[in-house]
Amino acid sequence: MAEEKYLLEVKNLCRHFTSGKGKNKLTVKAVDDVSFAVRPAETFGLVGESGCGKTTTGRTIIRLYDPTDGKVIFDGREISGPMTKELRQYLTDNIAMIFQDPIESLNPRMTIEEIVGEGLAVRGMKDKEEIRKMVHEMLEKVGLTEEHATRYPHEFSGGQRQRVGIARAMIVKPRMIIADEPVSALDVSIQAQVINLLNDLKEEMGLTILFIAHNLSVVKYFSDRIGVMYYGRLVEVANGDDLYAKPLHPYTKALLSAIPEPNPITERTRQRVDYDPERDHDYSEEQPTMVEVEPDHFVYCSPSELKAYRKQLGIAD
Amino acid sequence: MENKKQETVLKVEDLRISFRAYGGLVKAVRGVSFDVKRGETVAIVGESGSGKSVSIKAIMGILAGNAIIEDGRIEYGGMDLTKVTEEDFHHIRGNRIGLIFQDPLSALNPIMKIGKQITEVLLINDKKMTKEAAKEKALELMRAVGIPQPELRFDQYPFQFSGGMRQRIVIAIALAGDPEILICDEPTTALDVTVQAKILELINKIKRERNLSVIFITHDLGVVANMADRVNVMYAGKIVETGTSEEIFFKPAHPYTWALLSSMPDLQTNERLLAIPGTPPNMIHPPKGDAFAARNRYALKIDYEQEPPYFKLSDTHYAATWLLHPKAPKVELPAVLQARIDRMRKSGEIDG
Structure with missing residues (x-):
């Protein structure tokens, strides 16, 4: 096992939030001693109910939060240490994030071209024409057209906005994507479009994905292996079919038995x-x-x- | 289901509702008809913007100010609810038709104790009721919806309750008026799966105990399968297919229903999903002909020219698609969907 090559290793990761002082001090262990590892080109699903810490786990990995304890190793390099300019660069070069809410996560005052191309500009690309060309290519890939580039987010439907969010994440050619509930804000008929798109991109670009969601059917469909979280802890990790065919932990059983099937x-x-x-x-x-x-x-x-x-x-x- | 001659408690006929907006009139509901019988659950399924919430808001008389009921009738208890005055509606709303909203937090008053929010309904509906009797009744309701330690919870505020418990309170308030119809507008969409399962069980239990008629609005087909006796599928302001649960899930006839059923993965799905291309039409200028035609891979030429009528498949099963016309070419169910239906039937046989 130890010899196997992982792209992302999470070891005993903790993220605690505190509030109050003195005797009113309250510690919430949002993520508590979570360990898992993701292989290259694999999709790892994290499921659990709201408040179980799945989103916090994702955000701590990409360093939107600083870990309280534990280690995160990406491709052999520790990314959970003190934040430096160089580490920030390394993180943003390699890991990108897709957010749940396609409205909140896009700046309403920027055009689609600016939103999608921003990552390239930040990376020091100066040639405007070059950026434009790459943005157009990327938009094409996610099922939008060149004409969309000059428009603003409010002109798009929810599904199209999520495509923009995906294009923004993909344009810097990350090796890993953290997708935090990418389809749960979308309508049923649009969800399937976005899931299919993510699947195509995954195959085409050999992406590694950490897929965070609460809808077990979607996670099962999309992921190779699944981790089930309960109150800040990972309680069961298995490949999708095993988890559904022979769940062991009583919480996994409870969760599975609660899914309404059509x-x-x-x-x-x-x-x-x-x-x-x-x-x-x-x-x-x-x-x-x-x-x-x-x-x-x-x-x-x-x-x-x-x-x-x-x-x-x-x-x- | 056993008793075919149940009494119809609510009947919606050819309801048409538009909204005044900047761009013109948004035709949100375009000729919706359905009925609800005593003691049955009728589900209305559709995407956001399909007009499902607008239809039930019309039943409750809580349409927004810019809404116009252009045509149609809502028959209930010998009245036409589209013509009832606001004054008279006070006696119907809550008292005879109860409503459960999607978001239990915004449905409750954050600065009023839970107990008072329930007794308020009781005291308004029955002017002679004493405060003590109202409290007794409220505690009884809280027990009925499964709230532990009701005496303690009575004096607490909504923020002290979890999402599932809040929804139970909302249900208790809806039941306080002792309605005969309970309308549930996506009551579990904001909740976790395990909590959702408990709330659905609760609604089913209350429905049986009180012989309620339930109108259930949702976009989750799993929830529909769990709750509904009959299902209405809505798209772009119209009901495109109506039938019993079995008919909709096992013998779907409208391409939109096919698409809905095959666009979400279930636990056994491995093949590529059949996504519906495009987006729903702009309802300021609803398309001529079948509104779904532009997204329908089985669309015929006539779909772009003329609206399809309802074709009868059985006494309970109707669908509005030209594919059912005798002259239409035979179209097979999408293979993915057929496979899934076969699998579902099989799993039903084993379990049942």
């Missing part, structure tokens, strides 16, 4: 499972850790739970 027959008989950490775990004697239950299937569990999970999968200890 099938009236199964929906009427669906049994939902509840998750209650107090009831489902007994951690009074043993401490849980992240363990590899079977190859490439990690669960956060205590030794006795591990035994039960292994038995369930029919693996000898």
Whole structure:
């Protein structure tokens, strides 16, 4: 395992937010001891409910937040250390982000050409004609046309704006994209367009993607491996099919059983499972850790739970 | 579903609503007809801008000031709701038709205690009710919607509640008037999946206990499958297909319904999604003919010229598409969708 080449390694990452002073001091462990690794050209999905820390994880990796503890390693280089001009440059050259809200994330006073080309200009490209050419090419790639370049964000529909957001992220040719809920603000018929576009770009450019979303069907469809988060912790990591076919952690089971499927027959008989950490775990004697239950299937569990999970999968200890 | 001769409680007929806007009249609803029977759930599915929310706002009498009801009737309890005065609407709204909004936080008053927000409805609806009796009734409602420790929660403010609990309060307020129709406008869109599942279960439970009629607005087909007895699919201000849940999910006939069903991945999907190209039309100048034609890969020439009428597929199943005309070329369901329907039927057989 250790020999395997990862593009992004997240090791024991913590991001705590504090508020108040003295005895009113409150610490929120938004991300607490999260570790995972992403292989080159792989799509890693992070799912969980709102407030579970999935967005904070993404933002801490790209250093919109500073990590409280832990390490992030990108292509062998640590990117979680003190911020320098050089590190900022390295980060923005290699990792780009696509945001959830295509309205808020585009400057209403800039034209599409300025928005998409800004990344190139910041990188010291001075030739305006060259930038324009690249912007046009990029727009074409995301399904827009040259004519769109001179328009402003308000002239576009939600789906088109998200395409602009994707073009802006892709134009600097990053090696990795962090996509934070890229389709959840869009209409159903538009979501499929954007998912297909991301899929095409992924294949064409060999992109590595960290895909953050709460819609499990979309994450399953889009990702190779999936990490499930609950209250700041990663509770289960497995490849998509395994996670859905044989979920081990009780929270994963609860989450899966809550997805409504567009099938009236199964929906009427669906049994939902509840998750209650107090009831489902007994951690009074043993401490849980992240363990590899079977190859490439990690669960956060205590030794006795591990035994039960292994038995369930029919693996000898 | 068992009893075919249920009483119709609400009937919308050929409703047409426009909005005055800078560019001209936005034709938001263009001839919508549907009915709701006692004790059944009718879902209205569509994208934003399809006119689903506008239709139910007309039923509640809470259309924006620039809206014009151009034509149509909303029959309820012997009245036409499009002609009822605001004064009379006070006795219908909340009292006989309840509404649950999408965002539970903005539906509640942030500086009023939860208990007061529920008793307020009770006291206004029944002038003779005492405050003590109202509190008793409110606590009972809070228990009915599954709020733990109602006595404690009674004196708390909305910010002290989680999203799911807030939505339960909104449901309790909607139930306080003891309505016979409950309209749910995307009640779970703002909630997490696990919370969503609990709220949907709650709505179903209340519906059974009180024999409510529910109108359920959503864009999530999974939720529709869970809730609805009958489904109306809306596009560009019109209902393009209507049928029972089984008919819509297993025998869809309108290309827009096909597109909706095959554009979202389910847990088994591996193949490429069938995205709907383009965007919905501008409703200031609705296209001539079938509004979906420009995005429809099966569009015929006549689709651009003449609006399709409703073609009958069964007593409950109608669709507005020229593809069902006897002279139209035979079109097969998209392979992806057919495969998914087969898979769904199979999984149903195994589970059921």
